[in-house]
Amino acid sequence: MSALIQSQANETFVLNLGPQHPATHGVLRVKLTMDGEYIVEAEPVLGYIHRMHEKMGENRTWAQFLPNTGRMDYLHALAFNHGYVALVERAAGITVPERAEYLRVITTELNRVSSHLLWFGAFILDLGGFSPLLYAFDDREHILDLLESVTGSRLTYCYFRFGGVYNDIDDNFVPGARAFIKRLRERMPMYHNLVTKNIILMKRLQEVGPISAEMCRKYGATGPVCRGSGINFDVRKHEPYSIYPEMDFEVPVYEQGDSMARYMVRMDEIEQSLRIVEQALDKLPEGPVMAEKVPKILKPPKGDYYHAVETARGSFGVRAVSDGGNIPYRLKLRSPTFSNLSLFGEACRGMLLPDALALMGSLDLVIPEIDR
Amino acid sequence: MxxxxxxxxxxxxxxxxxxxxxxxxxxxxxxTVQYPHQTLPMTPRFRGHTELVPDPESGGPLCIVCGMCEKACPSNCITVRGEKREGVKGKVLTEYTLDFTRCSLCGLCVESCPVTPTKAITFSRDYNLAGVSKEAYIFDLKKRLEAENR
Incomplete structure (x- = not known):
């Protein structure tokens, strides 16, 4: 009793969120200093799933690092594949056949849709709604089947190779992809009726967890997080690579900066990705899927190279320094979620704990990609 | 109001x-598919663990023991051994071990195989893998091929 009387009004306590917590979607630990239900300070603690991918890259040949790229962001593995492959092609001066570029864009965008669908399901699950997850997984399953029939695996694809893609698509892929686009377009209004217009979701997300454009710039946030804060930045538009300049698509930008804005950006991006896939399927040229003269033992000339791609979570950049050998001298991976998570500490100050979890879900964290 | x-x-x-x-x-x-009772057909391109391709005539492995797959593997999980035998051109395969505990199913070994027209290793359709010991996943692919032939 006396302890209660002696306690000061501004007493705080430390709450550990994670490293094993369903809301952190992996082994992320957040040290929260709480004042009752309110967060005074939040400090993400990283390193629980650090696998030193950069160092692994410096210990194996250029081609041997390929499977690693898919293991960083397992939800959008193909974009990570694309970033690394495009970097090495830039370094070694390999020209990729047009059909291969189209296949890369088609599969990457389908993968982006599957990533957003999984995020959608898991995010609503964080907020306490279970059924949308099952509906989203039903749609996602169609994408996984499509990609499995082309790449041979369902999650950690390793489909791109220096100079092209691993193998050509089969006859069922194009009709299958078209049927999927039609199906998802028919299902999107259902998602909006079931989830987006739901009053509980609106109350949980609107004006919750505001992130200003300035904060995004300060922490280097990219992807849907910065686009939800009114910054129009998309690597596909602003530093175009592959065949994206030929595609007609919009970059959804919302000004509000709250969790709802980030939610809407991703939902709109699903539609934009479907548009890209549709156009690419229409224009898909015939021809080889692999460049002819790719040396078996690749030795890019001496130099410092960088290539960035837009993944489902933001801009992924690879920087490689080559000393002319068959092993990279230095490999630096810039992953989007690392920057997106860094702003969490500042953004959630003064928020209620459940609101902070909504904010964390809207950042779309993939922990293996943060730790690499 | x-x-x-x-x-x-x-x-x-x-x-x-x-x-x-x-x-x-x-x-x-x-x-959903009621998995143990119902199964889905595997796609032809499914990337399972690798297995040796038999020679259609003799039934023995097509492998020429060049060691390309061993070198291409990022996880060093393949061991290929061969020996010279009298009257046979090239080397004869004596051991092909795949340490599946380390394999990441990337398929770089199959791609690197120089044997033409059919590659000497291919992906198996086996996805129902379950076991209780680590040793169960160190596959002796040559023995597997011989067991298949029997």
Whole structure:
């Protein structure tokens, strides 16, 4: 009793969120200093799933690092594949056949849709709604089947190779992809009726967890997080690579900066990705899927190279320094979620704990990609 | 005040709309596969663990023991050994071990195989892998091929 009387009004306590917590979607630990239900300070603690991918890259040949790229962001593995492959092609001066570029864009965008669908399901699950997850997984399953029939695996694809893609698509892929686009377009209004217009979701997300454009710039946030804060930045538009300049698509930008804005950006991006896939399927040229003269033992000339791609979570950049050998001298991976998570500490100050979890879900964290 | 009432009414309505959707899906056919009882066919390109391709005539392995797959593997999980035998051109395969505990199923070994026209290693369709010991996953692919031939 006396302890209660002696306690000061501004007493705080430390709450550990994670490293094993369903809301952190992996082994992320957040040290929260709480004042009752309110967060005074939040400090993400990283390193629980650090696998030193950069160092692994410096210990194996250029081609041997390929499977690693898919293991960083397992939800959008193909974009990570694309970033690394495009970097090495830039370094070694390999020209990729047009059909291969189209296949890369088609599969990457389908993968982006599957990533957003999984995020959608898991995010609503964080907020306490279970059924949308099952509906989203039903749609996602169609994408996984499509990609499995082309790449041979369902999650950690390793489909791109220096100079092209691993193998050509089969006859069922194009009709299958078209049927999927039609199906998802028919299902999107259902998602909006079931989830987006739901009053509980609106109350949980609107004006919750505001992130200003300035904060995004300060922490280097990219992807849907910065686009939800009114910054129009998309690597596909602003530093175009592959065949994206030929595609007609919009970059959804919302000004509000709250969790709802980030939610809407991703939902709109699903539609934009479907548009890209549709156009690419229409224009898909015939021809080889692999460049002819790719040396078996690749030795890019001496130099410092960088290539960035837009993944489902933001801009992924690879920087490689080559000393002319068959092993990279230095490999630096810039992953989007690392920057997106860094702003969490500042953004959630003064928020209620459940609101902070909504904010964390809207950042779309993939922990293996943060730790690499 | 009127906005407040409007929000209550439209908000309540949105909940019923959502319930209507879930009830409609409740009566629609099941989309999941009852796995142990039902299985789906594997796609022809499924990347399982590797296995040796037999020579259609002799039934022995096509492998020429060049060691390209061993070198291409990022996880060093392949061991290939061969020996010279009298009267046979090239080397004869004596051992092909795949340490599946370390394999990441990337397929670089199959790609690197120089044997033409059919590659000497291919992906198996085996996806029902389960075991209780680590040793069960250190596959002796040559023995597997011989067991298949028997």
């Amino acid at each position: 009127s906005d407040y009432l409007k929000e209550i009414i439209s908000g309540t309505w949105s909940l019923f709309v959502g319930l209507g959707i879930t009830i409609r899906y409740f009566f629609q056919p099941v989309v």
